[in-house]
Amino acid sequence: MLSIKNLHARVEDKDILRGINLEVKAGEVHAIMGPNGSGKSTLSSVIAGNENYEVTEGNIYLEGEDISEFAPEERAHKGVFLSFQYPVEIPGVSVTNFMKTAINESRKANGLEEMPANEMLKMIREKSELLEIDRKFLSRSLNEGFSGGEKKRNEIFQMAMLEPKLAILDETDSGLDIDALRIVANGVNKLRSEDNAVIVITHYQRLLDYIVPDFVHVLYNGKIVKSGGKELAYELEEKGYDWIKSEN
């Protein structure tokens, strides 16, 4: 599904990613953990195509296609989805209209007709129920005045609507109380299938109790310094990141 080879990236003059290698197969869940400043959010931004970061070396392949030079929207059309740590407020554009636009732009790019209105409504109803989202919420301006939990739930709702092949959840657990965390994780789990993959970026092990990863990677100083199964997350929780820092 996703194959990252020797990825180096910088922002302004600062090197942040220093040779990332990562293989994610369809059906898998990978967790990327690491201390603050290790490059976790940069990695997710670079995969999604944020032009503020300059890729200086290496490539990103999605289903065998090199997407390193693609614009963010082109990556989205190919099935990449990034759940933002800090979703942006867009006043005047309702959640529903934003989703209609996003879905139809993707369909257009993939040579499909616009989704019929009744089909769209049905999908919105189903997916909002999955995330336990009130219908009234959908006519509100996107993220405007949303609580932290509402914003994250709305991110996963968008993920459910867009049905990506590769979903990257960047610190989706931050700012969530335990109920919201359960709803969000439940949503993600229901969307998992043999055909898609999820990368969970998190600072804490807590989310991984709900979204159980197949693999855990530790990012430090722009490199993946340790990989393992889900037990690695518990080890990190117990020993703290100083353990990794001292080894590197």
Add this chain to the structure above:
Amino acid sequence: MDLKEKLLSSFMAFEERIDVNTDLHNVRTEALKNFENKGFPTKKDEAWKYTSLNAVLKNDFSVFPKQDNAINYPDVKKFFLHQIDTYKLVFIDGIFSSFLSSTTHDGIDVCLMSSALTKPKYKEIIDTYFNKITNLDDSLTSLNTAFANEGAFINIPKGKVADKPIEIMYLSTGNEAALMVQPRNLIIVGENAQVQIIERHQSLNSNPVLTNSVTEIFAQERSITDYYKIQNDVQTANLVDNTYIAQKGHSNASVHTFSFGGNITRNNLNFYHQGERIDSTLKGITIIGDKQHVDHYTLVRHATPNCESHQNYKSIFDGSSTGVFNGKIYVEKEAQKTDAFQQNNNILISEKATINAKPQLEIFADDVKCSHGCTVGQLDESAMFYMQSRGIPKKEAKALLMYAFSNEVIESIRIPELKDRITKLIASKLGVNIGFDL
């Protein structure tokens, strides 16, 4: 002969067509004298520091258009709010078109300035209101007053509510090589009366036009007046709009100005308070590009206690366009408990675009709430990335952001069909067709 001389000498020709033995004529000649003394404003005038009419004034404008210009409604339908029924006052090259208009005297007067100025039954109203709140020092207003003859006359008597919006449309055919028009509107909204008015100036081809328009609005006690100005003219059209509003106690008046086109557009918008518990709203959206220029010059004069004013101007500049926002709030000593708010947000999309923003607060009362905020920025890159990452292409994402930016102003349009029209105009201005009606 330059335009000033031409105007001064054509005044005699104008006098031959009107009744000169009236008080009104004294007003006209006084005004002409002021224009003669002051001439057209130049960049040396503080109020015109950033807007120059020099290049425009070099055109050889006709000041008296031909009488026989006709237009077929289907050709101009798109400029009207045709989805709903409206009263219409339509002027072609400055001359009233009864064929395109829909006037009334049934309970309210929606008719012509020329008849109000000449018919005995309106004499009292004209004597009471005509040229009573304009700035007598202002040379362009004086010039308009000197030649004031045609325009909209709207009188909503006490307690009446205009049953449908009124559209005032000034069309220019371009049959003259270059045309100067000077519409004069007088609007009286009586006690407890209500009205919604839409004003538009539209050229039908690319021959230069200079419009020097003056509108006086008298909003009496507890009246509600909503005034919308649509400025989406062609690249060779120039507009100086001088609007004066006098508000009595408990009245509510709003002016929304949508500036999407034209060469030079100057909006002089003046609110004067003459009673307590007045509410004034001044809002605008400006979206321009190329070498277009839009100048908003606003004044709210708080002269009485317990009144509010709300100003919110959003502007987006592309290409080599230039903008000016000069917003003055004047709070007199007597105007205690004034609540005055002013906001001006600007986005520069191109490196060649410029905005000169100058908020001015002059406060002489000691118990007031006045705030102003002015920002100049670029489009939020993180918001762009957010939308693109959801599959929305850059151009559409940009348009959505600009729409979101101007949304606060769009939201307060109180005619739904107009709101729809303005959002569509914005979408077409931004060159997008996104999945839902902007």
